[in-house]
Amino acid sequence: MTRRRQLPSASLTADGLSGLKVLVVDDHVNTVRLIVDVLRAAGVGSVSSAFEGLSARQAMARQEPDLIFTDWRMPVMDGLELTRSIRMAAVSPDRSVPDPEIPIIMVTGHRSAREVEIAREAGVNEFVMKPFTPAALLSRIQLVLAQPRPFIVSNGYVGPDRRRKAELTYAGPLRRTSDPEEVVDVVERHAARQTISVELEAMRRLIQARGGVDRTTLQMTYRVMQHTRFRARQVRDRMLERATDALLSYASEVGGMERCEADVVEAHLTVLGQILEGDDHDAIGAAKLVRGLEAMIRRKRAGREAVAA
Numbered sequence: 001m002t003r004r005r006q007l008p009s010a011s012l013t014a015d016g017l018s019g020l021k022v023l024v025v026d027d028h029v030n031t032v033r034l035i036v037d038v039l040r041a042a043g044v045g046s047v048s049s050a051f052e053g054l055s056a057r058q059a060m061a062r063q064e065p066d067l068i069f070t071d072w073r074m075p076v077m078d079g080l081e082l083t084r085s086i087r088m089a090a091v092s093p094d095r096s097v098p099d100p101e102i103p104i105i106m107v108t109g110h111r112s113a114r115e116v117e118i119a120r121e122a123g124v125n126e127f128v129m130k131p132f133t134p135a136a137l138l139s140r141i142q143l144v145l146a147q148p149r150p151f152i153v154s155n156g157y158v159g160p161d162r163r164r165k166a167e168l169t170y171a172g173p174l175r176r177t178s179d180p181e182e183v184v185d186v187v188e189r190h191a192a193r194q195t196i197s198v199e200l201e202a203m204r205r206l207i208q209a210r211g212g213v214d215r216t217t218l219q220m221t222y223r224v225m226q227h228t229r230f231r232a233r234q235v236r237d238r239m240l241e242r243a244t245d246a247l248l249s250y251a252s253e254v255g256g257m258e259r260c261e262a263d264v265v266e267a268h269l270t271v272l273g274q275i276l277e278g279d280d281h282d283a284i285g286a287a288k289l290v291r292g293l294e295a296m297i298r299r300k301r302a303g304r305e306a307v308a309a
Contacts, residue, residue, distance in 0.1 A: 053077025
């Protein structure tokens with residue numbers, strides 16, 4: 001059996017990902033572009049694409065990628081067929097498959113337990129559920145690089161070990177909103193703020209890579225803000241929650257995130273970053289930053305009302 005070469009560092013810094021080669025397989029041009037932009041913004045050294053499974057196999061033979069992101073539903077050869085054909089090369093060597101153990105991450109809207117089981121039976125390593133955020137993509141890279149699973153070759157199955165110790169949909173410290181303040185300790189809050197920081201940094205990098213805020217990044221920012229608000233509420237981080245609420249409320253006011261002005265979105269991302277970088281106990285400084293955002297939104301509202309009048 002072909003032995004997998006050593007993968008690059010698991011570090012999600014640009015330097016750590018610079019040696020990584022990734023193949024993105026999807027028949028939707030916009031999805032391909034978005035995933036490619038996220039990976040390049042994160043510092044992945046080489047990102048190529050294919051639009052269905054057969055062309056992906058040809059690309060594998062030429063480029064020898066370290067990792068594959070693939071859609072499920074595609075014409076000619078879908079993601080499941082592609083995965084099965086790659087894994088079977090561990091049993092019957094195939095020149096078009098340099099590494100049958102290559103990590104494969106399925107990007108899909110299929111969420112049922114049965115569908116996840118089908119994909120795992122095919123030999124998929126991890127999943128990214130649509131709609132996704134930049135950090136969701138990068139976290140799966142982190143998993144396959146930092147926590148590789150043994151590769152199994154048996155009569156009934158060929159692929160990464162399907163046993164899992166933890167559910168991948170877990171998104172950080174979870175508490176009931178009715179829980180008393182005391183249940184949120186310093187370690188939990190720190191972990192939640194780190195998670196939010198990674199998400200926001202990935203979002204900022206993507207916006208920069210795409211040359212500014214556009215419809216796609218606005219939609220993705222909305223999902224990131226929803227995740228941020230949820231995590232902030234769970235760990236009682238009032239200023240983070242208040243800053244996030246300010247943007248989400250403004251988006252609702254103007255008719256959706258797609259109608260938000262770029263300067264409003266960028267100002268909120270900047271302030272959230274400043275709050276996260278500052279002292280967790282500096283409530284006065286954080287409140288001042290949030291009041292600045294709320295004042296900006298009041299000015300925007302007054303401007304709209306003046307135009308309407």
